[in-house]
Amino acid sequence: MNFRFFRTAIFTICMLFSINVFAAEDGPALIPQPVKLQKLPGSFKITKGTRLIANTENKEIAELFSAMIKAPTGFTLGNTAGGTSAIQLVINKTYNKQIGSEGYTLEVKPSKTTIIANLPAGLFYGMQTLMQLLPKEIESPNVVKNKIWSVPCVKIIDYPRFGWRGLMLDVSRHYFPKEVVKKYINQLAKYKMNVFHWHLTDDQGWRIEIKSLPQLTAIGAWRAPRVGLWWKRDPQAANEVADYGGYYTQEDVKEIVKYAQQRFVTILPEIDVPGHSLAALAAYPDLSCTGGPFKVNVGNTFYGVDDNALCPGNEESFSFMEKVLGEVAALFPGQYIHIGGDECFKGFWKDCKKCQKRMKDEKLNTPEELQSYFIRRMENIVKSKGKKMMGWDEILEGGLAPEATVMSWRGMKGGIEAAKMNHHVVMTPADNCYLDLYQGDPAAEPPTYSMLTLSSCYNFEPIPSEIPDPSLILGGQGNLWTESVPNYRHAEYMTWPRAFALAEVFWSQKERKGWDGFISRMERNLERYDVANINYARSVYDATIKPLKDSVNKTMRIALSTEIKKLDIYYTFDNTFPDNFSPRYTDTLSIPKGADHLRVLTYHNNKPIGKMITVSIKDLEKRTED
Template identity: 50%
Template structure:
């Protein structure tokens, strides 16, 4: 009888223990972005103790990796951390493989967690860095906070992970020209991107709206070209600056700033790709040195503040309302670019320099006598060939500085040499063509990877000329349609900042879509799964909250599809990007909640209704944002089709 009671008591304790562990399981859901190549969950958890030793043979390349891991643990868990080069009992081990693990390559790693120890092995320091990023994602979400959290939940699930990237080039482009971001903000952007194993930051440093890098031999580029009249509203529709308006918006990076950013990025295994966008997008340079234009002295040039300067009604290339191009027939232009590229090449260790080449209008070239003389001299028949002549001369300058030339896919129209690399942005077609011609290619299509596009409905998002939902971004595949994948260096997302005025909004536009792109360039194509991905994103939202990083919750908002019924009534179909959401709506201008009608079939809009308000719920709780769509706007969407 006593034995039976003891057995029942022990059985009850074991059951309670199992129930407790199971109840905590959601807090320890494995949500690694990007998805690893191989991941196996094993039994148990590693429980973070009050004191811990990290065993590692420190080198200059590993200093930051170890410091990052230590700081995270100390700051949030309050655990005392010791670094040692020899300690057989160390709870965390970071180890460079004594002999190469061929599977892993330069950036891969193996991560093993069991209840007694955490071990990360890699061939190179970069691999250990990415292994640490994965380990931090295995920690409870509180690891992303900024204060000590005393909890019994500091545990890491036991796993075996083998991981390495699909592509070597995994980039984000940050446009710091249209709106200026400080070096500290650029560093913060780097901090966030490396969490998702990005290894390249493409800085768009020059454009019509500002020249952002100090060139010591050409001081007017930053004295004049870095500053403009400050305006707020919808960029591209601003009034023209008037004489006397202060040019007090802008800024630039000194060469010391650039060196500091490069060091910071290098410590995190990120390369910096500089872009000097020519021959178009050059108004800031021309405002500084008007003699570089094909039409000097015709008008007083100034850095664009956001007023209209292009007519896009006929498509690309646009018709310039003001000449914003460098003149291919002017030898001073090549002397200018030689000075710029000389200083840029000396600053940036990365092997490539991006020289733009996109959206260059040709209408001012067409009526220029010097251009006509150049065409006759060089046997050029078209304006595309004129731009090709310009590209080849700039390429020669870049190569003379020991660098490789890369440009946007328009440069293909000028038949560049095979040594030129191509960044395909106008869909994937340019990349397919370039690879077929033997060029190295980075796939960066607007269709999947333009982070300045609206990510939810226009009724709630800051207006832009196109949309890119998270689910669409997740369909990005840099290898799609490429016959010879060897020419594809990788892919990247691009954040253009015409409509992005501050860092919080830059974060909002980047995340979570950059998570989708990260998984597209790191993870094997066969490992991608939309359902698995968006559930991971939801867990990462909690981490971003604690890290105080802004993000877009647009995946919870409904998609509007208006149409006209056979009886000429306005109909609106609503759908959701992720399943399991209920949409509640109203036409009576009040704010719907879960007690209002639930969407079950396409809505017929009442004749005199002015607004359609919607909100999404999940499990009886609001999860989406309250969205007010104007009926007039919904009707206008139909007319545009």
């Protein structure tokens, strides 16, 4: 064994979790960045004698704050007389237009901390800021002994840029139990996000109980178990048991909705139709154009081969959706229901007699117009339940339903088009907001597709210059599709810290943003995640490897880069592990004759900080062909 290389590898692993690139900013590490922060002398200390003062209308927020700090401090805060210090929650008697419905002011003095807001939501967000001002140990699930719970004295004025600040979790491709769904909601709320988009149905599973349609969960919630790469799996065999999956009962949903409401999070339920409906068709095959039988998809390729769309020529499809949306509307108090509308394969509609008759009767000329007809019918059902309809930007094709709100994911184009038609828009382009994409070099990450770096999230601007009325842009959200996310720990890894960046995009004013400052604050928030046992990615510290092919002589050179400019990259081609005595990257690399692998490692101040990445020259050649 070469012990030098062994020691280097172990040293690298040990250092990964202990180095920060940026010295801590002179001040609080708040995410998202507030509108205005003034540092004041002194500090406020929370002790077992601290009073928590709130009137009846703020009682739930006070109780939530008290519960949050009890686990790590052991203190039970109450409004008892004679306390040495106090935290007071106050609702304005006169509405403060500057801070609006979700803003707050927070003033920390040595003997008293005061949070003031127009509405309870503002108090909640002020409370989240106060939590971030406390030491990182406040995130501990257990009592931390001999800790001084000190808060720096500050004066903060804060309010959001956008009203829609969301995260989407796909629970169809993989079922996530009730308790981890609540954990996900809790984390997004801590960073002042206020929408949880719950993708409840798709080809790989139906996850919500519909009492009038019991087969949806008896059959549609279960598939044959598989691991391995998505779209490369073997389909379910004829006699194979379908026992992988699960679903949320209506009582589960009510519990999660209440949990979210306590954190001022609105849940947006999504029932994805007319495409992405294979799980529903497995339960009710007569709703298809072809009649089935169908199996819930296990992650094998089927698009364009198996029918996975509701038949818009069949009136029973609309009766089915009337039942589904009726029960969904009763469970979710938010104003929107998301009906999907994306990636619908229309090939089977062309050969369906019912669909062709529908097109003739309704004077529809194309399959896109038939989908638009279906979506308009969905909007009518949604409106009849007292809700508004939202859909992915494909609902623009064939004509947009009159009052639909568009969620723009295929870039910004669909959102711009909808806004020009005077429709509301939520911007969530895949290139900035799809959290299932690679966040670092593919050679160092679990398999998925494409790329979305932390800086691409942070640099996202939700309002394009082409928008005539910026108020039509409600905000934006990050989306975690879970084809390649089989468990909750990996869901956390894919979400954080990229969701930190998006939280700041959606809350903070543009002029308050800055990459270096964000990285410094991110590092200190990741320390809090270490205390809380929340998983996250450190991919921002890794090198990215980009092969460059000369168009004339066909030779390949290699460019290395990092998102953080203060890092050094060391590399080897000789099958040894790189360290800071290896060549340091300064310019594009030629590949030495006979080299079969490239290894790279990032350093900061002569200490390793990123993962060592190993990639074969053959794989780099393939990258130039993609």
